[in-house]
Amino acid sequence: MEKRIERIKEALHDARYKLTPQREVTVRVLLENESSHLSAEDVFMKVKDKYPEIGLATVYRTLELLNELNVLDKVNFGDGVARYDLRKEGAKHFHHHLICTNCGSVEEIEEDLLPEVEKIIAKDFNFIVVDHRLTFHGICRNCQEKDGGTNA
The missing domain is CATH 3.30.1490.190 (Ferric-uptake regulator, C-terminal dimerisarion domain)
Known part of the structure; x- marks a missing residue:
């Protein structure tokens, strides 16, 4: 997991962003639940358990940034809920x-x-x-x- 976090940190750095503590905890939650296809609200609830002072807007912004950087993909399975799926390394x-x-x-x-x-x-x-x-x-x-x- 640490190697993937380091590569995500590099992707953020290359785009002139930092891996803030809020972004890091969000990335860790995504990695820990990689096969779960979590919604933004699901991610927020899991992040909040680890980082109680984080806000929903921060999690949304982090997810959108990671999507823009092709670290993850936003998917919709026809149920009207956007879910987030980490891209497989090297894919x-x-x-x-x-x-x-x-x-x-x-x-x-x-x-x-x-x-x-x-x-x-x-x-x-x-x-x-x-x-x-x-x-x-x-x-x-x-x-x-x-x-x-x-x-x-």
Whole structure:
């Protein structure tokens, strides 16, 4: 975790920002809950436990700054709530998600599934793809097993 915090500190420094104590505690909460897809309010509540004097606006500003610096991505899974997802180190693209429409579970796919699609888009539409997001909505394995596959 400390290495990732150091790299985030460097990204902030390169953009002429400092890793303030408020930003650091926010980053630590995001790292500790990396697979949870927390909303800003979720992040705030967890940060407040560790840093009681922090304000919601500070957490929002920190999340937006980290989003601008491509340290994290703001995602929406169709429920109207913006959630924050740390970018994987060294990843060329945002990772993909499988969202269960029954239970709301979110599973991440780390593999880049779209290199051939990107080539087609570049060739046929003369468009340079710099990033992409892919979200699949459906029924997860657990819900299929519970329902005997009737919802699939």
